[in-house]
Amino acid sequence: MLKIGEFSQLGQVSIRTLRHYDEIDLLHPQLVDEESGYRYYSVKQLEVLAQIVLLRELKFSLKEIKSLVQEDPKIFTAALLKKDREIEKEIQRDKYRQQQIHQMIQRMQHQDKYQVxxxxxxxxxxxxxxxxxxxxxxxxxxxxxxxxxxxxxxxxxxxxxxxxxxxxxxxxxxxxxxxxxxxxxxxxxxxxxxxxxxxxxxxxxxxxxxxxxxxxxxxxxxxxxxxxxxxxxxxxxxxxxxxxxxxxxxxxxxxxxxxxxxxxxxxxxxx
CATH class of the missing domain: 3.20.80.10 (Regulatory factor, effector binding domain)
Known part of the structure; x- marks a missing residue:
C-alpha cells in the first residue's frame, strides 16, 4: 500500500487533485485509516491514475473519464479511437491555418509580384x-x-x-x-x-x-x-x-x- 504522498509522487499528480478525484467518486483510496484518516492506495491503482491523466490530456471531461475508466476495455478503446480521429481533424485544421499564415506572409513580402x-x-x-x-x-x-x-x-x-x-x-x-x-x-x-x-x-x-x-x-x-x-x-x-x-x-x-x-x-x- 502507498501513502497518498507516495502515490502522488509516483503518479505525478498533486495530493490536492487526488483528494478532488476522491470527492467526485473518480478514484477512491484503497483504504482510509479510521483513526488517523490517512489514505492508502494500491500499486495497481497507479495504472488507473495513468489512464485518468492521459484522458485529461486528451481533453476528456471528468464526467467522461469517470464513465470510461469503469467501462469494458473495448468501449474504452473505441472512445480513444474516436478521440484519435477528432485530433487528426484538428491537426488538418491547424495545417490549413498554417498555410493561411504562410500565404499572408508571402503576400506581404511579394505585394508587387503580379504585373498587369x-x-x-x-x-x-x-x-x-x-x-x-x-x-x-x-x-x-x-x-x-x-x-x-x-x-x-x-x-x-x-x-x-x-x-x-x-x-x-x-x-x-x-x-x-x-x-x-x-x-x-x-x-x-x-x-x-x-x-x-x-x-x-x-x-x-x-x-x-x-x-x-x-x-x-x-x-x-x-x-x-x-x-x-x-x-x-x-x-x-x-x-x-x-x-x-x-x-x-x-x-x-x-x-x-x-x-x-x-x-x-x-x-x-x-x-
Whole structure:
C-alpha cells in the first residue's frame, strides 16, 4: 500500500487533485485509516491514475473519464479511437491555418509580384459546359463532367495547354452556387448539354500571370484591385477568363502551375 504522498509522487499528480478525484467518486483510496484518516492506495491503482491523466490530456471531461475508466476495455478503446480521429481533424485544421499564415506572409513580402499588362484579345469560338457549382473548390468536378461529355460526343480534348479556359460569370464573389463555364477553343458542332459559341473580342483586357497553386488567385485579384485603384481611367466589366497554361493535368507539383487571368476593361472618360 502507498501513502497518498507516495502515490502522488509516483503518479505525478498533486495530493490536492487526488483528494478532488476522491470527492467526485473518480478514484477512491484503497483504504482510509479510521483513526488517523490517512489514505492508502494500491500499486495497481497507479495504472488507473495513468489512464485518468492521459484522458485529461486528451481533453476528456471528468464526467467522461469517470464513465470510461469503469467501462469494458473495448468501449474504452473505441472512445480513444474516436478521440484519435477528432485530433487528426484538428491537426488538418491547424495545417490549413498554417498555410493561411504562410500565404499572408508571402503576400506581404511579394505585394508587387503580379504585373498587369493591357492586351487586345481577338474573338474566338469555344465549346463549353456551363453550370452553377457548389463552390469554387468544385471546379475540378465540373472539368471532369465536361471531359466525360466531350468524350461521349467524340470531341478530343486539346493537347495544347492554352486551349482551355474557365469563365466566371458572377458579378460578385459567392460562397456557393457559383456560375462557372469551362471551355475549350474549338468550332466543332456539339449537342446539349454542350454549347458552341463565339467569345467576343476584348478591345482591352488586363492580363496577369499567376505562378504556383490556385490558392494564390485571391492574392492576384487583390493585386489587380490595387492596380485598378491606381488607374482610374479603367473599369472592369463582364466575365473574367482564366487560361490554364500549366495545371493538374500537366504536373503533380502545384507550385509549377501557370494561370493567365484575362479581366475585361473599358476606358472611362475622366473629368
Amino acid at each position: 499588362t493591357i492586351k487586345k484579345i481577338p474573338a474566338f469560338s469555344v465549346i463549353s459546359l456551363r453550370k452553377k457549382i457548389k463552390s469554387f473548390y468544385h471546379e475540378g468536378l465540373l472539368w471532369e463532367d465536361f471531359m466525360e461529355v466531350l468524350e461521349n460526343q467524340q470531341i478530343a480534348f486539346p493537347p495544347e495547354a492554352d486551349q482551355n479556359l474557365t469563365i466566371f460569370h458572377d458579378k460578385e464573389y459567392l460562397e456557393e452556387g457559383v456560375d462557372v463555364e469551362v471551355a475549350i477553343i474549338s468550332d466543332k458542332e456539339v449537342e446539349e448539354p454542350l454549347q458552341r459559341r463565339r467569345l467576343p473580342e476584348l478591345e482591352q483586357a488586363a492580363i496577369m500571370y499567376v505562378e504556383g497553386n490556385y490558392h494564390q488567385l485571391p492574392e492576384a485579384y487583390q493585386s489587380f484591385a490595387k492596380w485598378l485603384d491606381e488607374h482610374p481611367e479603367f473599369e472592369m466589366v463582364k466575365a473574367t477568363r482564366q487560361f490554364c497554361h500549366v495545371g493538374p493535368e500537366h504536373t503533380d507539383n502545384p507550385e509549377e502551375y501557370l494561370t493567365e487571368l484575362q479581366i475585361p476593361l473599358i476606358p472611362l472618360t475622366l473629368t
